[in-house]
Each structure stands twice: as structure tokens, then as C-alpha cells.
Amino acid sequence: MRKPKIVVLGAGYGGMITTVRLQKLLSVNEAEITLVNNNSYHYQTTWLHENAAGTLHHDKTRLNIKDVIDTSKVNFVLDTVVEIRGKEKRVILKNGELEYDYLVVGLGFESETFGIKGLKEHAFSIANINGARQIRDHIEYMFSRYATEKRDELLTIVVGGAGFTGIEFVAELANRVPELVHEYDLPREKVRILCVEAAPTALPGFDPELVEYAVKFLEKKGVEFLIGTAIKEATETGIIVSKDDKIEEIKAETVVWAAGVRGNSLVEESGFEAMRGRIKVDQFLRAPGHDDAFIVGDAALIFNPENDRPYPPTAQIAIQEGYNLGKNLAVLVRGKGELEPFTFDNKGSVCSLGHDDGIGVVFGKKLTGWQAAFMKKIIDNRYLFLLGGPLLVLKKGKLNFF
Amino acid sequence: MRKPKIVVLGAGYGGMITTVRLQKLLSVNEAEITLVNNNSYHYQTTWLHENAAGTLHHDKTRLNIKDVIDTSKVNFVLDTVVEIRGKEKRVILKNGELEYDYLVVGLGFESETFGIKGLKEHAFSIANINGARQIRDHIEYMFSRYATEKRDELLTIVVGGAGFTGIEFVAELANRVPELVHEYDLPREKVRILCVEAAPTALPGFDPELVEYAVKFLEKKGVEFLIGTAIKEATETGIIVSKDDKIEEIKAETVVWAAGVRGNSLVEESGFEAMRGRIKVDQFLRAPGHDDAFIVGDAALIFNPENDRPYPPTAQIAIQEGYNLGKNLAVLVRGKGELEPFTFDNKGSVCSLGHDDGIGVVFGKKLTGWQAAFMKKIIDNRYLFLLGGPLLVLKKGKLNFF
Numbered sequence: 001m002r003k004p005k006i007v008v009l010g011a012g013y014g015g016m017i018t019t020v021r022l023q024k025l026l027s028v029n030e031a032e033i034t035l036v037n038n039n040s041y042h043y044q045t046t047w048l049h050e051n052a053a054g055t056l057h058h059d060k061t062r063l064n065i066k067d068v069i070d071t072s073k074v075n076f077v078l079d080t081v082v083e084i085r086g087k088e089k090r091v092i093l094k095n096g097e098l099e100y101d102y103l104v105v106g107l108g109f110e111s112e113t114f115g116i117k118g119l120k121e122h123a124f125s126i127a128n129i130n131g132a133r134q135i136r137d138h139i140e141y142m143f144s145r146y147a148t149e150k151r152d153e154l155l156t157i158v159v160g161g162a163g164f165t166g167i168e169f170v171a172e173l174a175n176r177v178p179e180l181v182h183e184y185d186l187p188r189e190k191v192r193i194l195c196v197e198a199a200p201t202a203l204p205g206f207d208p209e210l211v212e213y214a215v216k217f218l219e220k221k222g223v224e225f226l227i228g229t230a231i232k233e234a235t236e237t238g239i240i241v242s243k244d245d246k247i248e249e250i251k252a253e254t255v256v257w258a259a260g261v262r263g264n265s266l267v268e269e270s271g272f273e274a275m276r277g278r279i280k281v282d283q284f285l286r287a288p289g290h291d292d293a294f295i296v297g298d299a300a301l302i303f304n305p306e307n308d309r310p311y312p313p314t315a316q317i318a319i320q321e322g323y324n325l326g327k328n329l330a331v332l333v334r335g336k337g338e339l340e341p342f343t344f345d346n347k348g349s350v351c352s353l354g355h356d357d358g359i360g361v362v363f364g365k366k367l368t369g370w371q372a373a374f375m376k377k378i379i380d381n382r383y384l385f386l387l388g389g390p391l392l393v394l395k396k397g398k399l400n401f402f
Numbered sequence: 403m404r405k406p407k408i409v410v411l412g413a414g415y416g417g418m419i420t421t422v423r424l425q426k427l428l429s430v431n432e433a434e435i436t437l438v439n440n441n442s443y444h445y446q447t448t449w450l451h452e453n454a455a456g457t458l459h460h461d462k463t464r465l466n467i468k469d470v471i472d473t474s475k476v477n478f479v480l481d482t483v484v485e486i487r488g489k490e491k492r493v494i495l496k497n498g499e500l501e502y503d504y505l506v507v508g509l510g511f512e513s514e515t516f517g518i519k520g521l522k523e524h525a526f527s528i529a530n531i532n533g534a535r536q537i538r539d540h541i542e543y544m545f546s547r548y549a550t551e552k553r554d555e556l557l558t559i560v561v562g563g564a565g566f567t568g569i570e571f572v573a574e575l576a577n578r579v580p581e582l583v584h585e586y587d588l589p590r591e592k593v594r595i596l597c598v599e600a601a602p603t604a605l606p607g608f609d610p611e612l613v614e615y616a617v618k619f620l621e622k623k624g625v626e627f628l629i630g631t632a633i634k635e636a637t638e639t640g641i642i643v644s645k646d647d648k649i650e651e652i653k654a655e656t657v658v659w660a661a662g663v664r665g666n667s668l669v670e671e672s673g674f675e676a677m678r679g680r681i682k683v684d685q686f687l688r689a690p691g692h693d694d695a696f697i698v699g700d701a702a703l704i705f706n707p708e709n710d711r712p713y714p715p716t717a718q719i720a721i722q723e724g725y726n727l728g729k730n731l732a733v734l735v736r737g738k739g740e741l742e743p744f745t746f747d748n749k750g751s752v753c754s755l756g757h758d759d760g761i762g763v764v765f766g767k768k769l770t771g772w773q774a775a776f777m778k779k780i781i782d783n784r785y786l787f788l789l790g791g792p793l794l795v796l797k798k799g800k801l802n803f804f
Contacts, residue, residue: 144536148533
């Protein structure tokens with residue numbers, strides 16, 4: 001009897017949880033599971049801002065995929081997806097092709113620059129391990145040049161966006177500054193971290209009381225906020241911003257864009273119906289018109305029935321999608337049992353402000369300070385536990401609670 | 403009674419040893435000693451190539467001047483020398499002026515580019531702590547960019563010159579490569595270290611048997627030598643070399659010029675008779691026509707009576723000069739005793755090949771391998787002992803003998 005072929009594209013939160021769930025639920029004889037990823041490692045996207053700031057080494061953020069999957073049950077293919085041919089049930093890779101009976105697409109996000117001039121060329125984005133490491137090294141290199149060149153803009157870091165990523169990143173940067181000042185013999189007062197946000201508030205959508213806590217906390221640490229200020233252009237020497245119709249240039253050698261993400265453009269290019277790279281999936285995470293193709297993670301567009309607005313793409317929802325999908329795929333493979341519709345159980349969210357502070361709403365309760373930081377670590381460790389059990393928590397977990 | 407004023411310019415090997423010798427020999431009432439330096443720290447110039455390669459942190463190479471000098475006897479001035487007015491017996495600093503009765507000039511070396519086009523703009527030199535740190539960070543930044551840009555020249559390091567500094571530097575680089583390959587997930591075979599030397603041999607003037615040992619050792623570690631090859635130009639994208647009238651371009655994002663030094667140009671500009679910034683001093687290290695101005699270190703030009711050629715500028719000779727000069731200044735201040743002419747006691751030299759190998763001639767005996775490396779550390783530690791006693795050796799010494 002021919003075993004059904006399940007192909008999982010992308011080893012992010014969604015793809016990984018789908019895979020480990022499948023390998024738990026199915027025996028070797030029930031299905032042929034293949035996981036495709038362009039790196040040999042999986043990484044925690046929500047920790048990348050720490051790698052970029054240099055407060056956490058990227059080896060802590062990533063783990064070898066083969067250390068987590070059961071290679072007797074899952075075939076790992078290190079390759080890059082080029083195209084999905086839904087009608088032929090085939091996936092074209094850079095170095096090969098795969099056929100599938102069931103496809104899981106978890107190809108993640110891309111940076112969305114909203115057509116702002118120069119951003120692609122002159123700004124970094126915290127997109128993956130390579131990009132985060134490069135930001136860390138770029139900042140260090142600029143700081144190392146200050147001693148000989150003495151140009152203030154070498155020590156200016158502009159972060160575009162005061163959303164979740166932007167805030168968490170500037171908080172890590174603020175914690176890194178004292179180390180950098182020592183390493184490069186710098187005058188502290190010359191180092192500037194600017195956070196530019198077009199919306200009328202930082203962390204739009206977050207509880208205003210918590211936002212105020214975060215902004216005050218970060219300002220105390222030296223972060224400068226330019227709220228209600230739009231980045232008009234990124235140039236070789238910095239950015240051009242506008243506020244109340246006033247145009248201003250800010251010189252900065254480091255500009256990091258943390259204000260927008262969209263789904264992976266490959267899904268659009270492969271003919272799936274998508275909005276900004278995100279596919280509106282049905283209750284079983286299926287792409288419209290594709291009974292055998294499922295979308296998890298940042299490319300899955302799911303609407304909150306309470307307010308009819310899409311859930312923002314987060315690790316939390318991706319993990320829950322993977323968990324649900326793994327089980328549903330096992331049902332499909334076996335041809336018995338019932339599919340369980342996906343519903344998002346929002347447990348809240350925590351925005352870290354460095355490793356020892358934060359803000360958040362968890363199970364409907366507002367948290368600030370060390371309680372929020374503590375909860376953030378619990379969330380991070382819980383994911384590792386789900387992925388690889390207690391040993392993985394010990395190896396890669398955030399255990400610096402105090 | 404007015405105390406004679408001794409002003410020491412520069413806290414390099416020569417200036418520091420002169421100063422600590424003076425503070426040992428003279429009591430507080432005998433002279434007013436002032437040490438001027440443009441940094442609050444002294445550093446070991448001969449270790450800078452390790453900082454630049456990233457195999458040793460620069461904080462190990464430098465020490466706070468105030469931790470070594472006796473501040474009850476020596477007045478330390480953190481400032482930059484602008485001009486020496488020999489006739490007025492005055493030194494103009496950026497933020498002040500100093501009068502002297504005796505002047506010690508130990509302002510060190512500058513990189514000499516021999517007019518090669520583009521070197522000043524596009525090549526680094528291992529000149530001081532700031533420069534060395536910047537080279538380390540530049541290499542790291544180029545390597546970090548490889549993952550996204552995939553351009554081979556990001557991983558190519560060209561070192562101009564296979565003299566002492568060039569050889570010691572490529573050896574440290576070769577030791578650093580495995581670390582860099584791991585940190586940046588690089589294919590080892592893409593990383594290139596090229597050592598370009600215009601002379602017909604590496605380490606010209608060194609024992610040929612030892613040179614062969616060094617070259618073979620380094621080639622085994624992946625260093626490529628281009629001997630008899632002249633750098634014609636440094637450009638934005640690399641260097642242009644010529645060998646046997648054949649012109650070739652080598653693409654490289656990192657070019658370090660380690661092939662020439664000259665004395666500090668300030669001494670020439672101040673009207674001292676000099677050749678490439680070096681002043682031919684008399685037997686008491688006095689500048690011609692200046693009975694009260696003494697030159698130590700790289701700017702002092704002293705001829706070897708055996709072959710009538712100038713001694714190359716080394717730490718060893720600078721240290722011996724400072725030791726001699728400190729004693730002679732004490733004699734002059736007291737107005738009794740006899741001046742002792744300076745003679746260079748060449749104890750030999752060791753060229754390190756990383757921390758655990760090397761070549762050298764010490765007390766006339768050829769050394770290779772761990773014996774040479776061991777001797778190099780003895781030499782380094784001996785200097786620290788001379789400068790600050792056993793505690794300084796413990797704090798900053800090279801104690802990783804095995």
C-alpha cells in the first residue's frame with residue numbers, strides 16, 4: 001500500500017510544530033513526512049531582535065532541525081522552495097522536486113516597506129539569523145569607526161516603527177549601549193537610539209497605561225521617541241522624516257526597519273489567492289480551492305470573529321495552528337476521525353523591555369516590570385518544551401530568571 | 403630653589419620606561435616630571451596585530467597610565483602635542499602649553515605608504531588601539547555580510563607586506579579563521595588570506611632557514627603568499643599588483659597595509675632635522691643642535707657601528723633607550739655623575755606565528771615552534787615586569803604558556 005506523502009515547507013514555528021506533532025501521532029508506516037527548509041536550523045523569530053542588538057548570541061536562538069525531528073519518521077530536505085504547483089501536486093525546489101498528497105506551507109514573512117523610497121537599499125530588517133547577525137556587526141563596526149572618524153552619525157541608530165518588534169529591539173539596544181560604550185571607548189552622550197513611529201502612539205492597539213509605562217521606561221534609558229512621525233525616505237546618510245508637514249533629515253549610519261511584515265511572496269507567485277502574501281484560509285487552514293494545501297504561520301490570514309479583523313501574525317497563533325494541523329493531518333491520513341476546526345485561543349501577549357522588564361496582558365491581566373519579563377520567559381520556554389521536551393528547555397531556554 | 407622641569411611626550415615603550423625609571427631614581431624634590439599622552443592608556447604596539455586579528459582583546463594590550471606611574475612624582479597630562487618650540491623650550495598642546503628644561507620625545511611611528519596610490523584611503527594600518535579594533539570589526543562585518551550578499555571578496559583579506567608585522571598578523575588571522583567560519587556559518591574554502599610582498603622573500607633580513615619554516619607553516623594553515631609582487635594601487639574593490647611586469651587585480655574587501663613605518667611627522671614639522679620622521683641622535687640620544695631634547699623610540703635614528711646601517715625601530719631598542727635616558731636625565735638633574743652613552747644590546751628577536759608557534763634568534767641561537775613562542779612570551783612579560791613589576795605581569799602578562 002502506498003503511503004500518503006506529507007510535505008511541510010518551512011521550519012518556522014508553524015512548520016516545526018506541525019512536524020513534531022505528526023511524528024508523534026503517526027507511525028512510520030502511516031505516512032511519508034518530508035520537511036523542507038533553506039537552513040539546517042530552526043530559529044525563534046521572536047528572539048531575533050536580541051541577536052540583532054547583540055544581547056543574545058544567535059546560537060542560542062537557533063537549533064539544529066535534526067536534533068528535534070525524529071529522522072526515522074521525517075525526511076529532512078535542506079533546499080529552497082522555488083515554486084508550488086498546486087494542480088500538479090508538486091513543489092519545485094532549487095535542487096529537486098517533491099510530490100505531495102498533503103502540503104503544509106509555512107514559509108514565513110517578508111519585510112514590508114510600503115514603497116518607502118530607499119528602505120530596501122539603506123535599511124536593515126530583522127528578518128532571519130543572517131540579517132540579525134549582520135545588524136549586530138554593522139552597529140559594532142560603525143561604533144568602532146567613531147574613534148578615528150568622530151562623526152556623530154556613526155553612533156546614531158534609527159529604528160523605524162514602535163510596534164512590538166521596534167519596542168523590543170530598542171529596549172535591547174538600550175541595554176547593550178553600556179557594553180558598547182566600554183568596548184569602543186565612547187562618550188555615552190553621543191550614542192543615540194531613535195524610535196520613529198508614524199502612528200499617533202507607540203504600540204498601537206496595546207493598553208494605553210502599559211504603553212505609557214514602556215515609553216517612560218525606555219526614555220529613562222535614553223531612547224528618543226519620534227511619535228506621529230513618518231519616515232519619507234531612507235538615504236545613504238540617514239532618513240528623511242515628516243511630522244505635521246515639517247520635513248527633517250536625521251543623519252544615521254544604522255537604520256533598522258521594524259514596522260511592517262507581509263507573507264512570503266512565493267505563495268502569491270505560485271497562484272494562491274493572497275493579500276500581501278497572506279492567504280485567507282478556511283476553518284481547517286486550507287487555502288481556497290486547494291483541499292490538500294494548508295497554510296500555517298505568518299502567511300495564514302485568519303479573521304477574529306469578535307471584530308472581523310485579521311489576527312496579527314504572531315508566534316502564538318502559528319504554534320496553535322501547527323498543533324491543530326498536525327492532528328487534522330493524522331485524521332486525513334488515517335481516513336477516520338473528525339477534523340477539528342482551528343480556533344485561536346489568545347492567551348495574551350507580552351512585550352519585553354530587555355531581559356528584566358516588560359509589559360503585557362496575560363489571561364486578561366495586565367503585567368509590568370519583572371512579572372512581565374518573567375512571563376515572557378515562561379512563554380518562550382513553554383514553546384521549547386512543546387517542540388523538544390524538557391531537555392530542549394535546558395539547552396536553549398531562557399533560564400536567567402533573576 | 404626651582405626644580406628642573408622634565409617633559410616626556412608620548413607614553414609608548416620609550417616614554418614609559420623613561421618615566422618609570424625617572425620616578426624610581428629621583429625624589430619628589432629633585433624634578434618636576436610631566437608625561438603627556440593623547441590617550442589615558444599605554445599600549446603594547448607589538449601586540450596590536452593580535453587585537454586586529456581578534457585573537458586578543460585590546461583591553462589586554464593596554465593599561466591605564468595612572469596605574470603604572472607614581473602620581474606623586476609624575477604629573478600626567480591627557481592631551482595631544484601640536485608643536486615643539488625648541489628655541490623657546492616650550493611644547494604647544496591642543497589644550498595648553500608646557501615649558502621644559504629637558505624634553506623627551508617619544509611620539510612613535512606613522513604608517514609609511516611610499517606614495518602608493520589609494521593606500522591611505524582604502525587600506526587599514528595596524529597603528530594603534532583604535533585602528534586595530536576597527537580592523538577586527540571590519541573583518542567581522544564583511545564576514546557577516548557574506549550570508550546575504552555571497553560575494554567572495556567579502557571573505558578575502560589582503561595583507562601588504564611580509565615583514566615582521568605582516569607575518570605575525572597573517573599568523574593570527576589564520577588562527578582566527580576557524581572561529582570566524584563558525585560564527586558566520588561560512589564555507590572554509592571561501593576564506594582567503596593573502597600576504598603580498600614586493601621583496602624577493604618573506605621576512606627580508608631574517609635567517610633563510612627560519613623564513614622557510616614560517617612560510618611553510620603558514621601555507622599549511624591556508625595563507626597564500628605572493629612574493630616578489632608589488633602593490634601598485636589600492637582601490638575601492640581591492641588591490642592592483644604587479645609581478646614580472648604582469649598586472650593583476652585582486653578583489654578584496656579588507657586590505658591591511660603592514661609594510662612600512664616612519665617616525666612621527668610632528669618632529670619634522672617642529673624643525674628637527676629628520677629623515678622620514680626619524681632623527682639621527684647622538685650617543686646620549688640628543689637631537690642635533692638640541693642639548694636639552696632627547697629622542698626615544700621609533701623616531702630615534704641610531705646606526706649600528708658594525709655595518710653602519712640604522713637599527714630597525716623595535717620595542718627592544720626603545721625600551722633600552724628609555725632605560726638609558728632615565729638614568730642620564732637623573733645625572734643631568736643632579737648635576738653630578740657621568741652620562742652613559744647609549745649602546746644597543748641586541749638580544750635577538752622572535753616573530754610569533756600565533757600564540758603557540760614562532761621563529762626567532764635569541765642570544766644568537768635559532769629557535770622554532772613552541773620554543774620560539776615560549777621565548778616571545780618571556781620577552782613580553784619581561785617588559786611588563788620592567789614597567790610595573792610582578793603584579794602587572796600577572797594582570798596583563800601572557801601566561802598561556804601551554
